[in-house]
Amino acid sequence: MNKVQIVNIYIEHPIMQLNTTFSYFYQEKRRIERGMRVKVDFNGQKIVGFVDSTFEVDNLQQHQRQLGYQLKPVEEVIDEEPIINDELYSLGLWMSRQTISPVISCFQSMLPSTLKPVSRARKAVLENWVIIKNSEVQQTYGFDKDEILLKHFKEKVSAYRYRKLKDCGHIEVVKKEKRAEAEKFKVFDAPYSLTKEQKQAVETINKSDNNVILLHGLTGSGKTEIYLQLARQALLDDRQVLILVPEISLTSQMVKRFRDRFNSIAIYHSGLSAQEKYQQYTLVREGQVKIVVGTRSAIFMPFKSIGLIVLDEEHDGSYKQDSTPKYNTRDIAIRRSETHNCKLILGSATPTLESYARAIKDVYRLVSLDKRINQDLPKSYLVDMSKEIRKGNYIISSALLKAIRERLEKKQQVILLLNRRGYTPIVKCSSCSHVVMCPHCDVALSYHKDDDRLVCHVCGHSQTNDLSCPKCGSKMWRNYGVGTQRLTEEIQKHFPQARIIRMDADSTRKKDAHIKILSSFENQKYDILIGTQMISKGLDFPNVTLVGIFNADGPLQRTDYRSVETTFDLIVQASGRSGRSVNPGEVYVQAYDISHYGIRLAVKQDYITFFNNEMSYRHAGKYPPYTFMAAISFAGKEEEAIKDRAFEASSYFRNDSDIRVLGPSRLLKIKGEYRYRIVIKSKDKQQLIEKLWNWYEGQSINKRQLSVQIDVDPYILD
Ligand code: ADP
Ligand code: ZN
Ligand code: ZN
Numbered sequence: 134m135n136k137v138q139i140v141n142i143y144i145e146h147p148i149m150q151l152n153t154t155f156s157y158f159y160q161e162k163r164r165i166e167r168g169m170r171v172k173v174d175f176n177g178q179k180i181v182g183f184v185d186s187t188f189e190v191d192n193l194q195q196h197q198r199q200l201g202y203q204l205k206p207v208e209e210v211i212d213e214e215p216i217i218n219d220e221l222y223s224l225g226l227w228m229s230r231q232t233i234s235p236v237i238s239c240f241q242s243m244l245p246s247t248l249k250p251v252s253r254a255r256k257a258v259l260e261n262w263v264i265i266k267n268s269e270v271q272q273t274y275g276f277d278k279d280e281i282l283l284k285h286f287k288e289k290v291s292a293y294r295y296r297k298l299k300d301c302g303h304i305e306v307v308k309k310e311k312r313a314e315a316e317k318f319k320v321f322d323a324p325y326s327l328t329k330e331q332k333q334a335v336e337t338i339n340k341s342d343n344n345v346i347l348l349h350g351l352t353g354s355g356k357t358e359i360y361l362q363l364a365r366q367a368l369l370d371d372r373q374v375l376i377l378v379p380e381i382s383l384t385s386q387m388v389k390r391f392r393d394r395f396n397s398i399a400i401y402h403s404g405l406s407a408q409e410k411y412q413q414y415t416l417v418r419e420g421q422v423k424i425v426v427g428t429r430s431a432i433f434m435p436f437k438s439i440g441l442i443v444l445d446e447e448h449d450g451s452y453k454q455d456s457t458p459k460y461n462t463r464d465i466a467i468r469r470s471e472t473h474n475c476k477l478i479l480g481s482a483t484p485t486l487e488s489y490a491r492a493i494k495d496v497y498r499l500v501s502l503d504k505r506i507n508q509d510l511p512k513s514y515l516v517d518m519s520k521e522i523r524k525g526n527y528i529i530s531s532a533l534l535k536a537i538r539e540r541l542e543k544k545q546q547v548i549l550l551l552n553r554r555g556y557t558p559i560v561k562c563s564s565c566s567h568v569v570m571c572p573h574c575d576v577a578l579s580y581h582k583d584d585d586r587l588v589c590h591v592c593g594h595s596q597t598n599d600l601s602c603p604k605c606g607s608k609m610w611r612n613y614g615v616g617t618q619r620l621t622e623e624i625q626k627h628f629p630q631a632r633i634i635r636m637d638a639d640s641t642r643k644k645d646a647h648i649k650i651l652s653s654f655e656n657q658k659y660d661i662l663i664g665t666q667m668i669s670k671g672l673d674f675p676n677v678t679l680v681g682i683f684n685a686d687g688p689l690q691r692t693d694y695r696s697v698e699t700t701f702d703l704i705v706q707a708s709g710r711s712g713r714s715v716n717p718g719e720v721y722v723q724a725y726d727i728s729h730y731g732i733r734l735a736v737k738q739d740y741i742t743f744f745n746n747e748m749s750y751r752h753a754g755k756y757p758p759y760t761f762m763a764a765i766s767f768a769g770k771e772e773e774a775i776k777d778r779a780f781e782a783s784s785y786f787r788n789d790s791d792i793r794v795l796g797p798s799r800l801l802k803i804k805g806e807y808r809y810r811i812v813i814k815s816k817d818k819q820q821l822i823e824k825l826w827n828w829y830e831g832q833s834i835n836k837r838q839l840s841v842q843i844d845v846d847p848y849i850l851d
Contacts, residue, residue, distance in 0.1 A: 136189045139196065140165050140207055142182035143237045144175055152229060152236045154185050156200075158193055159207040168215030168222050172208045181211065183240055217243065218435055220472055227468065233825050233843045234458035242458055243433035245410035259308040267303040310415070319396045320365060327362060331355050334500050335362050338478070344470050347447075347492040348480040350502030351510065351738065352709025353673075356480045357387070358506075360443045361394055363476065364424065368395065372440025372475070373417070374424045377462060379449035381428060382636075382647040382667060387445070388426045401427030401434065404644060429454060432465045439473040442466050446670060447479035447488060448702055453848040461846060463488075482709060482740070483702040486751065487758040489744055511680070511711040511718030513736045517727045528615055528623050533681045533721040537624070537661070541631055545716060546654070546676045547661045549620065550707045551683040554637040554665055555579035556619045557612035560587060562602040564609060575801035582618050583639065592804045620683065621663050628661075636664035669707035675714030679721075682707050686724040686732055693851035694756045697731040701743055704735035755793065757846070761818040763825055764844040765811050766800070771838065772807040778839060779809035785828055786813050792824065806840075812850065821845070 141154040157173050159165055169184045190196040197203050217225065217240060225239040232239075261283035265271050271279055274289045283306060287295060298304045327335065338346050338359075350356045364374045378387050381402045391398050399413040399422040416422040418435040425431050429452060444452065444466055452462040463479065470477035479488055479497065492499035516530045524531070540547050557580045560569045569578045571589035578587040580598065588595045601608045615623075617637045625633055634650055641647045647667075654662045655674055662668060688700045704722060712718015722736050734743040752759050765782055769775045779797035786794045796811040815821040825843060834841055 136191060137193045137196075138165055138187050138189055139204070140171065140187050141185045142171060142173065143185055143235075143240070144173070144180055144182040145235075145237050145241075155182070156204055157207045158204045159187075159210075160193075161210075163210060165207070165210060166215050168217040168219070170211040170216060172211060174205055174208060179208070183217070183237065184215075220469075221433065221435060224433075224465070224468060224472075228458055228460055228465065230826075231464070231822060232458040232460050232845055233822065233829055239458050239460075242430070242454070242460075245407060245414050259310060262307055262309050264305045264307060265303070266305060270298060270303050320368060321394050323358075323361065323394065327358065328355065328506065330502055330504060331359055331362075334359055334502060337498070337500050338363065338476060339366075341476075341498040343495070343498040344475065345467055345477045345497040346479065346500055347484055347488050347497045348478050348500050348502070349484055349489070349492070349740070350480070350482060351505055352482045352706065353505045353507065353713045354482075354502035355506045356445070356502065357390055359502075360441075360445070360478065360480070361390065363441050363443075363478065364391070364395070367440025367475070368423055370440055372438045373420070373422075373436045374441045374443075375431065375434065375436065375439060376424065376426045376443045377431060377445065377452075377466070378426065378428060379446050379451045380667065380670060382641075382651060383445075383670060383672070384426050384428065385648050385651065386673060391424060391426060395424055397421075397423040399425045399427075401425055401431040403428065403430065429462050432462050432469070436473070439469065439475050441475055442470055442477045443480060444477065445480045446706075447481045448483050448485045448698075449670065450699070450848050453846075457842065459842075459844045459847075461848070464846075483705050484740075486698060486744060486747060490748070490758040507714055509717070510738055511678075511708060511720045513708055513720040513722060513738070515727050515732065515736045516721055516723045518723050518725050521723075528620065528683070529627070529681075530721070530723055533723065534627060536679050536719060536721060537628065537681070540679045541628060541660055543678075545678040546657065546659075546674065547679045547681070548668060548674075548677050548707070548710050549624065549661060549663045549681045549683065550666070550669055550703075551615065551617050551620050551663070552666045552688065552703065553614070553616045553684070554590070554618070554639055555588060555616035556582040556622075557616055558614040559612070560598075561611050561613055562605060562607055562609065563611045564607040565602060565605040567602050567604040569610075573805045574803045576803075579616060580612050581639065582622075591801075615683070617663055617665060624661060624663065631661055632659045633661045633663060634659040636662060636668050638665070638667075641667070666703060669703055669710070672710055673713055674710065676716075677710055678712050678716045678718045680707055680711040680718070681721045681723070683723050685722045685735075686726045686729060689726065689729060689731065691851045693849055694751075694754065695849060696851070697729075697747060697750075699849075701731045701735045701747075704732070705738055705740070708735075708738065755814060760793075760814040760816060761821050761845075762812055762814050762847060762850075763821055764847045764850060765813070765825075766808055766842045766844070767810070767839060768803075768806045768808045768842070769839045770806060775807050775809050775839065778841075779811055782828065783811045786811070786824075789824065791815055791817075791820065812847075818845075 138159040140157050140159050143154055165184055165187050167184055167186060170181050171184060172179060172181055221243055228239045229236040263281045263283050263286040265279040348356055367374050376387060378384055381404045384400055384402055388398060388400055399416060401413050417425060420437045425434055444463060454460050466477050491497045516532055521530045537547055559577050560580050569587055571578055571594050573594055574589055574591045576589055576591045578589055581588050585598050586595045587598055617635055621633055621635050634654060636650045653659060682704060685704055689696055708720040711720050724732050730746050767775045767779045783794050783797050786792050793814040794811060797809045800808040800810055
C-alpha cells in the first residue's frame with residue numbers, strides 16, 4: 134500500500150485566534166512542501182491554507198484510529214513550489230511571535246494580494262503563447278524565437294494556416310503568466326564626485342562591523358547620494374538593493390534618482406494593481422530585478438541576495454503597520470539584514486529618539502552629515518499668531534503674506550503646509566452651538582466645500598450639508614477652523630493671479646494623482662503647493678524658496694507621548710523643502726504657543742538639543758526609549774462587556790511586579806464601537822512579549838462580540 138502524506142496547515146478562521154495548525158491527508162504521488170498553498174474543506178467551506186509541515190504514514194486508517202478522528206483530504210495543491218521561501222517562512226513565524234498575531238496574518242501581509250491565501254484570491258493574468266516545434270515554421274514566417282505571443286503569431290499567420298499547423302502538431306498553444314520583461318542590468322556614472330564628508334561617511338559605513346547604521350544628516354546634506362554610492366557597490370557585487378520610503382508620493386522621486394544611475398528597478402507600493410505587484414514580486418524572486426524602491430510592504434520581497442537595505446526617513450510613522458500584524462518595518466529590516474549579512478542604513482534628519490539613543494549607545498553605528506550640500510539651511514522665522522489675531526490676521530500673518538508676494542514676483546515657488554484637510558474642521562449651529570458629530574464616531578464632522586458635504590475623517594462617513602440642526606431646527610450653520618480647502622481659497626483671494634495646486638487625501642484619491650500633482654509643480658506649472666503632511670517629506674524641488682507652516686503647534690494638543698517628537702519632525706522636515714538649490718530659502722512657522730521647546734528648537738533645526746530635552750521628559754514619564762510598551766485595545770458594540778474585559782486584563786498584569794500598567798482608559802468611539810485600552814510597560818521587551826502571550830493564550834475571544842488588538846512598541850498612543 135502507498136504511503137500517505139499528513140499535511141499540517143495554517144488557515145484563516147474567525148474564531149480560532151491562536152496559532153494552531155490543522156491536519157489533512159494527501160494521497161497523490163506529489164510531494165507537498167512547507168510554504169505551499171493548498172485548498173481544503175473546513176466546516177463545509179473551501180478555504181486556502183499554508184503548509185507548515187508534512188510527514189508520511191504507512192496506513193491512514195491506523196493513523197486515524199490513533200488520532201481518534203477522521204482526517205479530510207487536501208483537495209488541491211495550488212503551488213508547484215513553495216511561494217514562501219525558507220527565509221520568509223521563518224521570518225513570518227518570528228513576526229507572529231514578536232507582534233503577538235496569527236501566523237497566517239503574517240504570511241498574508243508578506244504577499245501581494247493575488248498570492249494571498251484566501252479563497253477569493255484572484256488568479257494571475259494568463260496569456261496565450263505559441264510554442265513552435267518545427268524550425269521550418271519559424272523560418273517560413275521569420276520568427277526569431279520559438280516562443281511567440283499568440284496575438285503576434287496571428288499577425289503573421291492566417292487563421293487557416295494557424296489551425297493547420299496546430300492540428301499537425303507543428304505548434305502548440307500554452308497559457309503562461311503575463312509578466313513584465315526584465316531589462317539587462319546597467320550602471321551609469323555619477324554626474325559629480327562625493328564631497329569629503331560624503332566620502333568619509335561611505336568609508337565609515339563600509340568599515341563598520343555593525344550592520345545597522347543610523348545616518349543622521351540635515352535635509353539636503355547628501356544622504357541620498359550616499360545611498361546611491363552604496364547601492365552601486367552592492368550591485369557590482371551582484372547583490373540586490375532595497376530602498377524603502379515612507380510614502381507612495383516619494384517613490385517616484387527616489388526612483389528618478391536611481392534611474393539616472395541604474396536600470397533594472399522595480400517599484401512596489403500599495404498603489405499598484407494586484408497584477409503589477411505580482412509581476413514585480415516574480416521578477417525579484419527570480420533575481421531579474423536588482424533594485425526595489427518601495428513603501429512598507431516591499432520589505433517582504435523574496436530577494437535572493439540582499440546587499441543593501443535603506444530605510445529613508447526612518448522616523449516616519451508609516452513604517453509601522455497599524456493593522457494586524459502591527460509590525461515595525463525597521464525591526465523586519467534589521468532581521469533581514471542579519472540574515473543576508475548586509476548593511477541597513479536608517480536615514481533621517483530627525484531620527485526617532487529610540488534610534489538615536491541606540492546609536493549613541495553603539496547598538497547602531499552613528500554616522501552624521503553636518504552640512505547641506507548647496508546652501509545653508511533656510512532662514513526660519515517663528516510667527517506669534519496670538520499677536521496676529523489682534524491685528525485681524527486670523528489665518529495668514531502679514532510677514533508670510535509679504536514673503537509669498539516676493540516669491541511670486543521673483544517667479545520662485547512656495548510650499549504651504551497645513552496638516553488638516555477639508556474646508557473647516559468643525560460645523561456649529563449658530564443659534565444653539567450644537568456641533569455636528571459623526572453618527573458612528575465620537576468625532577466632529579469636517580465640512581468639505583469641494584463636494585459640499587460633511588465628512589468624518591475617521592470612518593469616512595459623509596452626509597449632505599443642507600440639514601437643519603437636530604437640536605433646535607435652525608438652518609444657520611457656522612464653520613470653525615481652517616482646512617486645506619479653505620486655506621487655498623484664502624490664498625487665492627490674496628493672490629488672484631497665482632497658480633495654486635492642492636495636495637491632500639482628497640485631491641490624491643485617483644491612481645497616480647500624487648505623481649501628476651508633484652510633477653506639474655516640479656515643472657513649474659504652479660506657483661504655490663498647498664497640502665497636508667503629505668508634502669512635508671523628502672521632496673526635492675530646487676525652485677522652492679519659501680515654506681509656510683500653519684498651525685505648527687496644533688499637533689502638540691494630542692495627548693500622545695510622541696506628540697512633541699512628531700511636531701518637531703514635521704516642522705524640521707517641512708522646513709527642509711525650502712532653499713535646496715542655488716537660491717537661499719526662508720521658512721515661516723505660524724504658532725500660538727511660541728515658547729514651547731519643541732517649536733523653538735524645530736525652528737532652529739537643533740536636533741541634538743531637542744533630543745536631550747525630550748529624553749529627560751521620556752525618562753521622567755518612564756516612556757520609550759527608557760521602557761518597552763505594549764497597548765492592548767478592546768473594542769465592541771457592548772460597552773459594559775468591553776469595559777469588563779479591559780479591567781480584567783489590567784488586574785491580571787497588575788499582579789506582576791515587573792510590569793507597570795496604565796489604564797484602562799476609554800477611547801473615542803469609532804465606527805459604532807466602544808473602545809478601551811490598557812498600556813503595559815516593562816524594561817525587557819522579550820519578557821513583555823512572553824507575558825503577553827501567556828495572557829493572550831488564556832483568553833477566550835469571540836471575534837463577533839469583541840476584538841482584542843495588541844500593539845507591541847506602539848508608535849502612536851492617542
Ligand atoms: P538628502 O537626501 O540628505 O536630502 P540629497 O542627496 O538629496 O540630500 O542632496 C541634496 C542635493 O545636493 C541634491 O540636489 C543632490 O543632487 C545634490 N548633491 C548631493 N551630493 C552631491 C555632490 N557630491 N556634489 C554635488 N551635488 C550633490
Ligand atoms: Zn441648533
Ligand atoms: Zn465616523
